[in-house]
Each structure stands twice: as C-alpha cells, then as structure tokens.
Amino acid sequence: MKILVCISHVPDTTSKIVFKNDNTEFDASGVTFVINPYDEFGLTKAMHIKESMGGTITVVNVGLAATESTLRKALAIGADEAVRINTEPTDAAFVAGLLAEYAGEENFDLIITGRESIDYNGGAVPGILSAHLNIPFVNACIGLDINADQATLIREIDGGKETLQGKLPLLIAGQKGLVEEKDLRIPAMRGIMMARKKPLRVVEASEIHKQTTVLNYQLPDEKGACTLIDPDNVDQLVELLHSEAKVI
C-alpha cells in the first residue's frame, strides 16, 4: 500500500490572527506552526493502515523552507519520507496543480488530505487534486476500511452520515473519526532521532497558473459591550431578544 498524506503547515489553533504590511500579509512572528489538525488525523490513519497491511507513507507539502519543521514532525510520527515542493502556497488551484504533478508520477494507492486547512479553509485542494488525478474524492471522511483494493468509507453529511464503497486508488479528505483524538501520536525521542535520517526531498515548483490573489485581510467587527442581565430577571433577556435583537 503506497500512501500519500498531504500536509498543510498552519498556525496553531491558539494563535491570535494579526496581519502586517497594510493587512496584506499574515504576521507569523511569534506564531507556532503545526500540522493542520485534520491532516494529523489522516497521518495517524495512514499509520494504522501501514501497520495492518504494510506499505509506505510519503508526506508532501507545498511550502517554503520554514515548513520543514512540520514535515520532520510528520516523519517523527512515522512517515517514511517527505517531499517539499518549494514555493509559497498562495492559491488552491496552484497548490493542487503542483501536488497533481508530483502524485501523478508516483501511482499512490491512497491519498489522504484534511477536510480543510485551518488557515485558508478552502476545502479546495483535495477535490481539485482528485479531479486532476481522475480518482474518486470522498470529502469529510470519518471512516475508512480497506480490504485488498476495496474500500468502505463513511463520510459526514449535513445531519448524518453516508457509507460508500469504492475501489483504490482514491482520495479522501479526512477529519476526526478517521481515528480518535486519543489515537493521535506524539513524536517520541526515538522517532525524532530516526526522522533525522529519513529522506526529505525538495522539488522545485513548476509554473502553474494562479487563479486568485488575496488583496488584503480584515478582522471581523469588534463586538460592542455585553449587556448584563440579572439572573433573577430572565424576562428582560426574552424582551431584549424580541425587541432589540429581533431574533424571537
């Protein structure tokens, strides 16, 4: 089983989001970067598959040199090799195009991505990548069972779930449920030592047309002051929800 896990390098969930250069760029100073949480579930799932069926796990990231710490962490968790496609990941079509060029030559049986990256939140790269590779795409995947080349998949749908059956190769965009939180692996000393010797290959990015550019960012409007209501006077809340907020 040849597995590719696409890893996005994102600000830790506790990060305060601040912009610089006239709000045109994310200010990464003082921010800790991590493996995108959804991708971490995917990586652990890949480990489970490898442990039960054998195979290799490659992790790939489209990013500049700063993302190598994140790829090393994935190697320390248990991936066998890492590939970094050297460019700034500024547009989903561009990132997916680069990933497709790379993956198109490698014949992976299974490609695992996250449901979305917690910075861009595009939910875009996985689907576009699957279309380029012409393999099925299962979004919001919360269950995967592989038997030879047959896969049973569960995906989250609005207010429920759907079970699907498919044939490898395929691409899933995963999230919690693929494995549970308690299954997530923290790199151990031995893993970290071994990761140093594992290959991390840097590939130059080819010219792919970008579809979008970000002009600038803004923060959501600040909330005004909170109106405090006496716990013994909940009628006042009901009245305000009716007359002021107009929601009931």
Place this chain on the structure above:
Amino acid sequence: MTVLVYAENWNGNFKKSTFEAVHYAAELANLMDAETVALTISAKDDPSQLGKYGAHKVKTIENPSLETFNNQAYADAIIAVAEESNADTIVISNTSNGKAIAPLVAAKRKAAFITNVIELPESLSPFTIKRKTFSSKAIARYQTESDKKVITITANAFEYSERGQSATAEAFDFQTTAPNQELTSVSIDRATGKIGLTEADLVVSAGRGMKGPENWGMIEDLAEALGAATACSKPVSDIGWRPHSEHVGQTGIAINPQLYIAVGISGAIQHLAGVNASKNIVVINTDPDAPFFKAADYGIVGDAFEVLPKLISAIKTYKAAI
C-alpha cells in the same frame, strides 16, 4: 451571460440554503446583467418555485443513475448544463454535498474557485469578493482575473426574500458518460426530526459547565421552546456526552446563526472561531471572568441549573402570548 446555481435538495426537498443560493445567484446575475438559471437534480419539490427567489429558468435533470448522490456524476451534470447555457459563473451552497461537488466542477472548468463567500462581489472587474478565512477569525478580499468562476456561499450569510415570480422549468437531458470512477452509496444515516446545525437560525449550545450528559434535558428543552438546534463544545463531544456532529468551533462545525446561546462554555479561542460570526450571542456562565463574555451581546452571570428553568418558562410564556 448566465449565472448557474445548483439548487440542492435533500430527499427531494429544497432547504433554506437552496433558497439562499438561488437568491444570491440572482443578485449576482442582476449586477452582471445576466440571466439566472437554476439546476435541480432528482428534486421532488416543484422546481418552478425557485423563480420566487430570483431564478429565471430552471433546468431539471431526472436520471435514474443520479437518484442517489454521487459527487462525480453530479459535477458532470452541472458542467453539462453550464456548457449548454453558457454560464461562466456557477454558485453552489457550502453544504456537505456542495463541498464534495464544487472543487470538481472548478477543476474541470479550469475556473477560479472561491469558497466560504459571505457577500456579493464588491467589484465585477476586476472581480473582488470577500470570504471567511483563518477559521472565521478573519475575512479575506480575493480577486480573480478568470472569466470562469465557481463560488460556494456560506449558509446564513444572505437573507433571501420572495419576489413572487414563477420560473419556467424544463427538462435537461443529461447522459451520464461511462463512469471511469466507481464510488457507490451503500446507505445513508440521517438524524431525523432534528434541526440542521449549519442552517439553523437559532442554536442552543452547552459545554462542560453542564457537568454531565444527564443534564442535557434542560438544553434540549430550551432548544425546543425556541425552535433551535443544539450544539456543544469540543470536550463535551470528546467525552461522549454529545455526538460529534454537534461539536462547533475551529475544528468542528462553523456556524453563523441569528442567535447563539452558550451555556457553561468558557469561550476558548478555538470555540469562538466557529461561532463568533453569530449575529447575537448570549452567554450564561457562573464565572464573570469567562472569556466568552467579551464576545457576547447579552450575558447572565449565574448558575445554569438555576437560570435555565426560569429562561425556559419565560420563553414558553412569551411564545404562548404571541
């Protein structure tokens, strides 16, 4: 010029997000001086009603092979209609099925793909539009030069109105090409009778302050009295007090209802990321220093076990009086 909108249905019925998408597409078409064409696939509801939300024409596809959802086949169907009606701009709801189709449509059409859109474009040329980013902690202004676009819109971001016209519906003959990919739906498991969280106008949510799953009756009673959906914080679903599908926040579902009532939730940054787009936030918490109060419009510093019964009865009294 045409704006094509995929008018999604659930078991044949249109939902609020469908009307929002049609309405959005119609407003966009209006700006562009274009026509709005809606596409339905295996819908049971009367397609001509989409005219009320601004569609000029509705194309309907009835094809036995499309009776169950399949993202690949549905994407191909949307592309076929887009080609026939010369639609460069395609609007799709940001629902679970929408998210499974939209990137495929964008990739095959070589279109610019802009998701999580929250407003109409501020300019058409160059095309500039706002979308949510950084897990709702920020908004980004995107620009594209591409003539072809696929836009997915956030639920609850647009209010729709009825304009009272009826659209002409006509069947579109879609021939599925031989499937080169195989993904078959085996079964669908839907929580019935519950209000869908992403589309709900009102949401009642609770956290670890509720102490245990046995105390959720109060939360459900409040939700029922209001006609609200229920949600929870992440640790609550992690320990299994509530199903994972109710978990809202940065790593759960992002919502933006008219009203979000948070009971016994501290308001951690990851929780706020998924709910701070709510138009009105009510926080009930014993701790006056709970960070959630900073994000709240209305707050009650008090014990949920005392406040909730009073609030439920006040809402019931109010509802009975109207």
